[in-house]
Amino acid sequence: xxxxxxxxxxxxxxxxxxxxxxxxxxxxxxxxxxxxxxxxxxxxxxxxxxxxxxxxxxxxxxxxxxxxxxxxxxxxxxxxxxxxxxxxxxxxxxxxxxxxxxxxxxxxxxxxxxxxxxxxxxxxxxxxxxxxxxxxxxxxxxxxxxxxxxxxxxxxxxxxxxxxxxxxxxxxxxxxxxxxxxxxxxxxxxxxxxxxxxxxxxxxxxxxxxxxxxxxxxxxxxxxxxxxxxxxxxxxxxxxxxxxxxxxxxxxxxxxxxxxxxxxxxxxxxxxxxxxxxxxxxxxxxxxxxxxxxxxxxxxxxxxxxxxxxxxxxxxxxxxxxxxxxxxxxxxxxxxxxxxxxxxxx
Amino acid sequence: xxxxxxxxxxxxxxxxxxxxxxxxxxxxxxxxxxxxxxxxxxxxxxxxxxxxxxxxxxxxxxxxxxxxxxxxxxxxxxxxxxxxxxxxxxxxxxxxxxxxxxxxxxxxxxxxxxxxxxxxxxxxxxxxxxxxxxxxxxxxxxxxxxxxxxxxxxxxxxxxxxxxxxxxxxxxxxxxxxxxxxxxxxxxxxxxxxxxxxxxxxxxxxxxxxxxxxxxxxxxxxxxxxxxxxxxxxxxxxxxxxxxxxxxxxxxxxxxxxxxxx
Numbered sequence: 004x005x006x007x008x009x010x011x012x013x014x015x016x017x018x019x020x021x022x023x024x025x026x027x028x029x030x031x032x033x034x035x036x037x038x039x040x041x042x043x044x045x046x047x048x049x050x051x052x053x054x055x056x057x058x059x060x061x062x063x064x065x066x067x068x069x070x071x072x073x074x075x076x077x078x079x080x081x082x083x084x085x086x087x088x089x090x091x092x093x094x095x096x097x098x099x100x101x102x103x104x105x106x107x108x109x110x111x112x113x114x115x116x117x118x119x120x121x122x123x124x125x126x127x128x129x130x131x132x133x134x135x136x137x138x139x140x141x142x143x144x145x146x147x148x149x150x151x152x153x154x155x156x157x158x159x160x161x162x163x164x165x166x167x168x169x170x171x172x173x174x175x176x177x178x179x180x181x182x183x184x185x186x187x188x189x190x191x192x193x194x195x196x197x198x199x200x201x202x203x204x205x206x207x208x209x210x211x212x213x214x215x216x217x218x219x220x221x222x223x224x225x226x227x228x229x230x231x232x233x234x235x236x237x238x239x240x241x242x243x244x245x246x247x248x249x250x251x252x253x254x255x256x257x258x259x260x261x262x263x264x265x266x267x268x269x270x271x272x273x274x275x276x277x278x279x280x281x282x283x284x285x286x287x288x289x290x291x292x293x294x295x296x297x298x299x300x301x302x303x304x305x306x307x308x309x310x311x312x313x314x315x316x317x318x319x320x321x322x323x324x325x326x327x328x329x330x331x332x333x334x335x336x337x338x339x340x341x342x343x344x345x346x347x348x349x
Numbered sequence: 350x351x352x353x354x355x356x357x358x359x360x361x362x363x364x365x366x367x368x369x370x371x372x373x374x375x376x377x378x379x380x381x382x383x384x385x386x387x388x389x390x391x392x393x394x395x396x397x398x399x400x401x402x403x404x405x406x407x408x409x410x411x412x413x414x415x416x417x418x419x420x421x422x423x424x425x426x427x428x429x430x431x432x433x434x435x436x437x438x439x440x441x442x443x444x445x446x447x448x449x450x451x452x453x454x455x456x457x458x459x460x461x462x463x464x465x466x467x468x469x470x471x472x473x474x475x476x477x478x479x480x481x482x483x484x485x486x487x488x489x490x491x492x493x494x495x496x497x498x499x500x501x502x503x504x505x506x507x508x509x510x511x512x513x514x515x516x517x518x519x520x521x522x523x524x525x526x527x528x529x530x531x532x533x534x535x536x537x538x539x540x541x542x543x544x545x546x547x548x549x550x551x552x553x554x555x556x557x558x559x560x561x562x563x564x565x566x567x568x569x570x571x572x573x574x575x576x577x578x579x580x581x582x583x584x585x586x587x588x589x590x591x592x593x594x595x596x597x598x599x600x601x602x603x604x605x606x607x608x609x610x611x
């Protein structure tokens with residue numbers, strides 16, 4: 004009688020377990036890859052010792068490569084991928100638009116503008132976290148501008164949000180160009196940062212993104228069922244007892260916070276928040292209670308692979324934002340044309 | 350609470366400058382099936398929006414069981430009244446069964462799974478609307494009438510004492526339109542539900558509904574049982590068409606035609 008939802012649920016649960024295992028395995032394997040190859044077994048041993056805080060008997064050099072160089076960068080990449088994909092899923096669900104992601108609302112551009120401003124003016128009033136703070140302020144200011152523009156009443160209509168987002172993004176990208184123009188000798192710093200990179204990330208970055216990513220994810224998961232209902236449109240959702248205005252505001256803020264943290268740590272990395280939720284919807288279905296964790300893990304895997312590719316496989320470090328767009332763009336075209344020619348699955 | 354009475358007093362509503370509803374007084378009682386009829390733009394859907402709390406009145410009040418609609422929190426309200434909207438979106442590939450199960454949302458606590466009772470209500474609603482065999486299909490791929498039956502089933506699964514419907518049968522075939530109306534009638538008779546539905550088909554309204562509210566330009570033109578409200582004169586006044594109303598043993602039969610230009 005209830006066979007269908009159960010099969011779908013069981014499959015989704017299996018998929019998520021599988022993704023988590025793959026991610027765990029990949030973290031170990033990629034940590035052992037690099038300029039100085041280390042065996043996965045030794046990597047695992049060093050990680051385990053590091054976790055226990057035990058003194059390590061193995062090679063001091065290998066230990067410091069793993070714990071101080073590779074692991075912070077890898078964990079940052081993982082949590083940024085996780086965060087971007089979760090934020091993308093939430094934006095798509097909220098805006099009822101499969102093309103929505105942190106960029107659609109101008110949130111990423113706002114964060115980038117704030118961070119670029121900090122780089123241009125050489126702001127360091129908070130020390131190293133200044134960049135994060137400025138990015139977050141940029142993202143929040145943009146979000147509020149977009150919300151004010153689109154919400155005449157308490158209801159934030161998806162079409163208005165997207166329209167305002169596109170307009171604000173256009174203004175911000177002009178502002179960003181102006182900053183680059185004014186930056187003179189600093190321009191290379193800004194440009195390289197904008198292209199996105201995980202080079203020399205510290206434990207501080209890893210911790211910041213992990214904590215933001217996971218707590219944001221918890222909030223989104225709390226409202227996952229409301230998000231499902233909201234896909235029916237706000238009149239229906241309200242009649243089913245969902246406080247649409249409130250849920251939309253909370254989720255917009257949460258997803259923007261996650262995006263801002265990701266941008267401030269790694270620059271602009273596109274396409275992860277767009278493609279991964281699409282891909283995962285094919286696999287686990289549209290129910291956000293499963294889609295959110297699956298997307299998060301998928302995003303983490305994708306960004307980890309992309310970062311490893313540029314770090315350990317390619318002869319030169321390519322900015323990861325460029326790489327994800329180069330791989331992700333064509334992949335998105337392929338998915339899109341397949342969806343259009345095959346069954347219409349939103 | 351298993352019975353709901355709507356009390357509407359002095360209700361007016363307007364968008365910026367245009368006045369959509371003007372000073373309505375209406376009561377909808379448990380155990381009655383009421384049809385709202387009227388030409389396009391006469392304010393039928395707006396009346397339903399005000400009753401479901403989607404809009405707030407510019408003047409006057411809508412009370413459910415003696416309390417203003419706006420004083421209920423969304424979940425409380427969703428346990429009292431279900432809505433079948435005229436337009437519905439399906440943005441993501443949910444299946445028919447998942448969509449019907451969403452009707453149980455206000456009854457299932459957060460992080461809980463649907464109980465056997467929830468699933469039984471979903472199955473019953475799907476059987477009632479003949480969509481049991483479509484359960485695994487993706488909603489967006491169904492025909493218009495099948496989608497409408499799914500939305501109808503969702504409202505039935507919500508299992509509320511009051512039911513508001515906006516042209517629930519507009520895309521359905523004759524058989525399913527009749528079945529849906531029969532089900533609404535059964536709910537008012539057997540479970541003392543309060544049902545208010547907007548209808549365009551006057552024959553359906555006359556054949557099934559206890560009370561009929563006829564709206565014209567945001568005002569009540571007539572309010573009463575079928576024989577009182579649906580007359581050739583009223584139809585001519587409100588809709589501007591020529592009508593033939595025949596009162597037979599099986600009920601009213603209405604046929605209409607465009608008025609000849611003089």
